[in-house]
Amino acid sequence: MSTIAAFYGGKSILITGATGFLGKVLMEKLFRTSPDLKVIYILVRPKAGQTLQQRVFQILDSKLFEKVKEVCPNVHEKIRAIYADLNQNDFAISKEDMQELLSCTNIIFHCAATVRFDDTLRHAVQLNVTATRQLLLMASQMPKLEAFIHISTAYSNCNLKHIDEVIYPCPVEPKKIIDSLEWLDDAIIDEITPKLIRDWPNIYTYTKALGEMVVQQESRNLNIAIIRPSIVGATWQEPFPGWVDNINGPNGIIIATGKGFLRAIKATPMAVADVIPVDTVVNLMLAVGWYTAVHRPKSTLVYHITSGNMNPCNWHKMGVQVLATFEKIPFERPFRRPNANFTSNSFTSQYWNAVSHRAPAIIYDCYLRLTGRKPRMTKLMNRLLRTVSMLEYFINRSWEWSTYNTEMLMSELSPEDQRVFNFDVRQLNWLEYIENYVLGVKKYLLKEDMAGIPKAKQRLKRLRNIHYLFNTALFLIAWRLLIARSQMARNVWFFIM
Ligand SMILES: CCCCCCCCCCCCCCCCCCCCCCCC(=O)SCCNC(=O)CCNC(=O)[C@H](O)C(C)(C)COP(=O)(O)OP(=O)(O)OC[C@H]1O[C@@H](n2cnc3c(N)ncnc32)[C@H](O)[C@@H]1OP(=O)(O)O
Numbered sequence: 001m002s003t004i005a006a007f008y009g010g011k012s013i014l015i016t017g018a019t020g021f022l023g024k025v026l027m028e029k030l031f032r033t034s035p036d037l038k039v040i041y042i043l044v045r046p047k048a049g050q051t052l053q054q055r056v057f058q059i060l061d062s063k064l065f066e067k068v069k070e071v072c073p074n075v076h077e078k079i080r081a082i083y084a085d086l087n088q089n090d091f092a093i094s095k096e097d098m099q100e101l102l103s104c105t106n107i108i109f110h111c112a113a114t115v116r117f118d119d120t121l122r123h124a125v126q127l128n129v130t131a132t133r134q135l136l137l138m139a140s141q142m143p144k145l146e147a148f149i150h151i152s153t154a155y156s157n158c159n160l161k162h163i164d165e166v167i168y169p170c171p172v173e174p175k176k177i178i179d180s181l182e183w184l185d186d187a188i189i190d191e192i193t194p195k196l197i198r199d200w201p202n203i204y205t206y207t208k209a210l211g212e213m214v215v216q217q218e219s220r221n222l223n224i225a226i227i228r229p230s231i232v233g234a235t236w237q238e239p240f241p242g243w244v245d246n247i248n249g250p251n252g253i254i255i256a257t258g259k260g261f262l263r264a265i266k267a268t269p270m271a272v273a274d275v276i277p278v279d280t281v282v283n284l285m286l287a288v289g290w291y292t293a294v295h296r297p298k299s300t301l302v303y304h305i306t307s308g309n310m311n312p313c314n315w316h317k318m319g320v321q322v323l324a325t326f327e328k329i330p331f332e333r334p335f336r337r338p339n340a341n342f343t344s345n346s347f348t349s350q351y352w353n354a355v356s357h358r359a360p361a362i363i364y365d366c367y368l369r370l371t372g373r374k375p376r377m378t379k380l381m382n383r384l385l386r387t388v389s390m391l392e393y394f395i396n397r398s399w400e401w402s403t404y405n406t407e408m409l410m411s412e413l414s415p416e417d418q419r420v421f422n423f424d425v426r427q428l429n430w431l432e433y434i435e436n437y438v439l440g441v442k443k444y445l446l447k448e449d450m451a452g453i454p455k456a457k458q459r460l461k462r463l464r465n466i467h468y469l470f471n472t473a474l475f476l477i478a479w480r481l482l483i484a485r486s487q488m489a490r491n492v493w494f495f496i497m
């Protein structure tokens, strides 16, 4: 019997960000391994015209939860969705709900965040810093609370090259920033943002660092742990390989490459691609929840869950395997044949952007115009290139994250717990994982049917022929122009003939 699974039995667990990528996988694993848990409270806001209940039903009815329904048929009764908006004071939680949360919660997993790189400082601070402070305040009023697990990111200190499992101070106190955002207007905030974030690459990573500082400062006598995952990718093993549900991180790039929109990227091929499967992160989270509650470490422990130091993969290897998978299982209706040119040179990258991205988009838009349709490819390409430029910082550098606490925790687990809550990334076979990842993107994100593969392969062949034809025509035109202008070219031509 797993000690960790037994620990969560009968517990009331509060999860923020349960409707997000990580949150869903966390709930799934909790229900599957501890079906006798008492209740999971989730803080949810209505979204896209859906009520809280509709959002919960949609999650429970998804493929991700198929196994859960077998082991925990009354899962609907064990989720208690509580209306909450983390952007508002007291999260706009009703008095009755707040009372229940304060008196019943045993464990908190705080996953909610804005993960957009280009969010406004005001919104990102509200969600990633102020809301964390607010939640800690709530936690301090929970008599039954055993552990508070805060999810940060391995990139919260990406301005450093070597990162230890410690909380690093930020140059400006979070409280000062929270206070000043209350009276500064948006224009001034925009102006001072670059000065505040200094050598952090974006507002997201900066506010996650501030969030960690808040955790340290407001920890009072709570049992707290911080988890820092690197780039969270599709599931490796559980509940099935390849599950993924948003376009963040590598997912959008895989789609753009598979559909033939993106064929070159400014990346350092040998830089470490520190992707970590989402189920691995969730297993560590549950193990940390147990360890923090039971062993009550004296200080706030930070756990890195990264792949680079234990089982490194680089962007080149990843790109090659992604392309190899596209050969076997191509995406439907590609714009061009998938290709992946990595270059770390800015000039070459701009050349590829002009020749491989913008020019085909312009040509395609001309074609759309000529056939009486609305041009759209240039706009789409501009947005894609903007997105790619925001990711460039992370694919042109490598970091070293120490993992002493994570390894210590692994050694504390029983063999059964090491199996059920496996976060040992050394066992990961990258080639297999990447293939399942791409397949997962096709099935769960693009919702493409495997029956469409022969047609997609045919289309790829047609695109290859068009590509050859286009290049041959281009070559002949260039050659013809050269012959018309140069005596030397004419001599070579007569010689060949
Ligand atoms: C030739 C290429 C070779 C490829 C080889 C094969 C691939 C092998 C994999 C290699 C991948 C390399 C890239 C890896 C990138 C790794 C990045 C890691 C970053 C680590 C940071 C830390 C991790 C974390 O802690 S949190 C999670 C990270 N957060 C995010 O990823 C959020 C990023 N997204 C944003 O901030 C925004 O979406 C933004 C600013 C990028 C765009 O905002 P905007 O308002 O313009 O629009 P949206 O409505 O959001 O989207 C517009 C448009 O863009 C598409 N899109 C959005 N995100 C992505 C994406 N990540 N990749 C690609 N495309 C994206 C989206 O679909 C929209 O398209 P529409 O058609 O208009 O709907």
Ligand SMILES: NC(=O)C1=CN([C@@H]2O[C@H](COP(=O)(O)OP(=O)(O)OC[C@H]3O[C@@H](n4cnc5c(N)ncnc54)[C@H](OP(=O)(O)O)[C@@H]3O)[C@@H](O)[C@H]2O)C=CC1
Binding pocket: 016, 017, 018, 019, 020, 021, 022, 023, 043, 044, 045, 047, 084, 085, 086, 087, 110, 111, 112, 113, 114, 115, 127, 151, 152, 153, 154, 208, 228, 229, 230, 231, 232, 233, 246, 248, 249
């Ligand atoms: N994905 C990754 O690569 C990595 C993620 N992380 C961290 O993991 C955590 C989870 O990330 P991930 O699951 O990927 O992110 P998602 O964007 O998928 O999920 C974010 C969650 O936060 C919730 N949320 C956002 N704003 C509010 C609000 N105002 N009120 C209530 N809930 C809100 C969202 O709810 P809603 O559905 O209503 O929008 C959603 O449930 C974050 O803390 C992130 O920093 C760390 C490293 C890497």
